[in-house]
Amino acid sequence: MKKQRTDPRVIRTQRLLRHALIELMEEREFEQITVQDISDRASIKRVTFYLHYKDKNTLLIQTIDDVLSELREQITKYISHSNEFQFHENEPHPSFIELFHQIAAHFPFYKALLVKNRVAYLTSGLLEIIHEFVSEGINQTEPDDNNLTANRDLIIKYVESAFLEVIIWWVENNMHYTEHEMAVQLMTLSIKGPYHHIPTK
Structure with missing residues (x-):
């Protein structure tokens, strides 16, 4: 049919x-x-x-669903090829770049619904996608729990929460870093943490 x-x-x-x-x-x-x-x-x-x-709430929900559906679809395309990617210094995984590219492509939407109005339905939906994104990344990067510095679930929750707040901060500041710069910095933080060397003082 x-x-x-x-x-x-x-x-x-x-x-x-x-x-x-x-x-x-x-x-x-x-x-x-x-x-x-x-x-x-x-x-x-x-x-x-x-x-x-039916009403303005129906319009709001449908608008959010459409944008998040596109975000999930685009990121998934890159995640499905994660096994082919080899990490190199300052070269983020394409899925990281795509994440910020999609946010930038719908900047007015995120500015209005994530910053000006913190719409709970959008926040929870975005966090769900980030959770899948982070979980998949960590599970592929390090499947062995013994090589993790904390419980896997705790790490995923920690990283996904940071991702969400960083995205909100980036949008609130009118995307003051490029998509690539954000992808590089966030991937480096996720894998290596904030320090080049462990502070001694």
Whole structure:
């Protein structure tokens, strides 16, 4: 059975509504935004909004789901080839670069929903993806628990929490490091820690 194509007009309208929501959330809190505000910003009638979404919460959830789905899909492409990668100094795994590339590609979205509005649904969804990303990386890099400095679950939780806060910090500071620079530094920290040599004082 052929998959039915979505009407381009539907795609365009939904895109306009999502962009309108993101723009408004860059300006004020989600609770202060109404369906009428979103419709006005998208230059469509309010009745048209309800042809596509039940309410503004439905629009918000669908917008988040779509962005996170793309993030997971793109990162997974690189993780599936992790066994072919050999770590070299200052050369991050492609999946690290892709992580920050995807964040940068949707910068207004993350700025509005992760910094201006700390949307719990986005935070938990992003953390879930980071958890999978970190778990896979650590398990492939070092499958032997005896070579780890702490419990595996604790390490994964520690690293994934750091990843999330670093991403938020990077977005909040308008991506003041390049995607590659962020990938290099975060991978180095994840593997080697913060010091070139253990401090003696």
